[in-house]
Amino acid sequence: MSLASDRAKPRAAEKPTLYKRIRLDIETRILTGEWPPGHRIPFEHQLMARYRCSRMTVNKALSELAQADLIERRRRAGSFVRRPQHMSAVLKIADIRAEITALGRSYGYQLIDCRRRTATSADRARLGVSTAGKVIAIACRHSADDVPFAVEDRLIDLSTVPEAATADFSREPPGSWLLHHVPWTEAEHTISAVVADDRTAKALDIAIGAPCLVIDRYTWRSARTVTAVRLHYPGETHRLVARFKGG
Amino acid sequence: MSLASDRAKPRAAEKPTLYKRIRLDIETRILTGEWPPGHRIPFEHQLMARYRCSRMTVNKALSELAQADLIERRRRAGSFVRRPQHMSAVLKIADIRAEITALGRSYGYQLIDCRRRTATSADRARLGVSTAGKVIAIACRHSADDVPFAVEDRLIDLSTVPEAATADFSREPPGSWLLHHVPWTEAEHTISAVVADDRTAKALDIAIGAPCLVIDRYTWRSARTVTAVRLHYPGETHRLVARFKGG
DNA sequence: CACGATTATATGTCTAGACATATAAGTCAA
DNA sequence: TTGACTTATATGTCTAGACATATAATCGTG
Incomplete structure (x- = not known):
């Protein structure tokens, strides 16, 4: 983004x-x-x-x-x-830490919650897997110049990425860790809009009912699910830009 | 989309x-x-x-x-x-009529307002042009199975697309007309989230304050601005999906 | 030292072939 | 008619060259 x-x-x-x-x-x-x-x-x-x-x-x-x-x-x-005459645009969604640093702003990271557990049925549904292996569930917040930038809610499949069990997510954001440790072969983003609920509003320091841009990202490595992440951005201050060059 | x-x-x-x-x-x-x-x-x-x-x-x-x-x-x-290790995804944003028809739903179109005028300073700023030529300003609504799907607010630069002056936008949505009549070479999308204001809420038949996904699209043909369009989608029912294949 | 001219080099594009391979279409037998 | 087999063909990939071109590095000169 x-x-x-x-x-x-x-x-x-x-x-x-x-x-x-x-x-x-x-x-x-x-x-x-x-x-x-x-x-x-x-x-x-x-x-x-x-x-x-x-x-x-x-x-x-x-x-x-x-x-x-x-x-x-x-x-x-x-x-x-090809069938529908659609425009296609290259959408870049950067690692949040890299994104904020590239803006010349100071990056801040707060781990809110991190727990390891056997995948619940909700976890399995979210990751799109059928077997009940171990997962890591992480909630954290990214900030730029000490202003909340995005809140993250992530699930990592430990059967695909066993190394993640030993990573220290209190120090390094999981997105950056994964990007540097796990090659991915396929990803999917879903973008939608919601209004901030109580918890999100508090974490982002915005009003309840304020608009939020939500990005759900699923990442695979050769047919195995790596991670599922949901990001909430304050919708009025942040935007996704996609540009297509047709020449 | x-x-x-x-x-x-x-x-x-x-x-x-x-x-x-x-x-x-x-x-x-x-x-x-x-x-x-x-x-x-x-x-x-x-x-x-x-x-x-x-x-x-x-x-x-x-x-x-x-x-x-x-x-x-x-x-x-x-x-x-390259510098920031970001993921890039191919985001497909289809012509709305084609998108709805592809879903197997019936497409409906209502022209709300269409006027031709000499570009105001606001129009020029929006189109990113400096000279004050003629423009067409269009407001319309797309619906699927008679349910509001998106509202559109568009500006067409007639100095780039003079043929648009003779097009009948009460019959055909401007997006489809442009896609079939004007080759574009470059486009940019900006995606953000807002809450519905009075007018948008009424047009989309949603509550005031409900979340909306907003897409701003600018299209150029070899360095000349073609059109600027803003689309409001009901945010909780519509989503953008972008998928990246890395294999 | 600063600046302009020269040179070396890695990429950009292109050719005229080659064999591999998936598959549409045609052929033939049950 | 249907299914199995064959064949023709368009794309997929690859080679061993070629010349063009932008530019980093070097060299010379004021």
Whole structure:
């Protein structure tokens, strides 16, 4: 989650290379609707002929479009415009400590509660696991320049991350510890809005009923759940910025 | 904006190809902190030697890492791990009509207000332009199965999109019209939380003081502002889901 | 020492091939 | 008709080169 930036206008377009031109051409046709969802894009050898270039060049353009989820590539069948014409944006959600330090503010951390237990059924549901192993449940607060920044409520699956049992979360925030000790392969964020309840309001030093941005994050390492975390941010002072570059 | 999905566990890892293995190796070293921010990654020719492959293969791995903002590549200098170790997620924000239809619900649209005017200073500030051209200001509401889904407050810059002057926004929502008529090259979303004011509460049929998720979106076409839009969603029933695949 | 010109080098892009592999489509038999 | 087998084909990955280009580092000069 980055701070609310002053919106800067995008830089002027530079002279594009061939593969970028191919990519932009196709992208434009898709985004204008000239090639609707489901439309089959010309085959690579057709694009080779049209642009007088080698296959690797069109392949690079198409690969990037596929990576951006604008098209879907199927062997033997061809490449197709993907279904809903949605915009996709790269959303950066930083480690909170790194985020605050990057802002040039002093980072503060308070551990509210940390306990190790056998996973309850609620824990298992939250982590999306069926077996009842050990978990660590953590509640803590992050602050910037001694002003509450976010409250965190986290569950760590010890069967995936046994090393976490020996970590000292009174000193280091669990998010930072995990980021430096556990490689993750997949993550999911869910963003919603709520009004602060009694406990959250007190921890964030805001009024009960004030808006809060809530981020739920689930992290996996090769099909095993690593951690589930819920963060409450004061909604009027904090914002998520996501920017997409289409050039 | 996609609906809250039932979190599915990621699929098991498949046998990776060489460039994917290189990418994963480097990614793991970065995410575990073995290669901290600022660390210089081995040069392409060193990786060629280590993995016994051609330069194009390591180049493909490094290019994808650069595209994912995990590393920064500088000519003559090398490739470096980027500074804050943040996670990046692909956030999909669909056209609202497409989103609702994709859910299998019936889409409803009500134009609340639509007026064409010379840009006021507030309009210019919002669009980030300095010259005072014509704009269209639109207020409208989207509903799913006749339940209010989101309210929209939009400004379109007619000097960038003159065709919009002839569009009929009483029939078609402006977001869909723009998506099909104007190619965009860059966009920015800002997500925040507020509590519903009188007008928003009435339009969304929720209580005053209920939480709302707010999305501000700015769209550009090659350095020219296309549109600025603010969407209010009922915060407790709607959520944004962003998922990142790191494999 | 400061500053401009030169050079070395790592990345950026591209080529013209190659073989691998998934799969749509066609073929044939039960 | 249906299922199993075969085949054609588009993409996936890779090679061993090439030239272009930005720039860090070096060298010279005032």
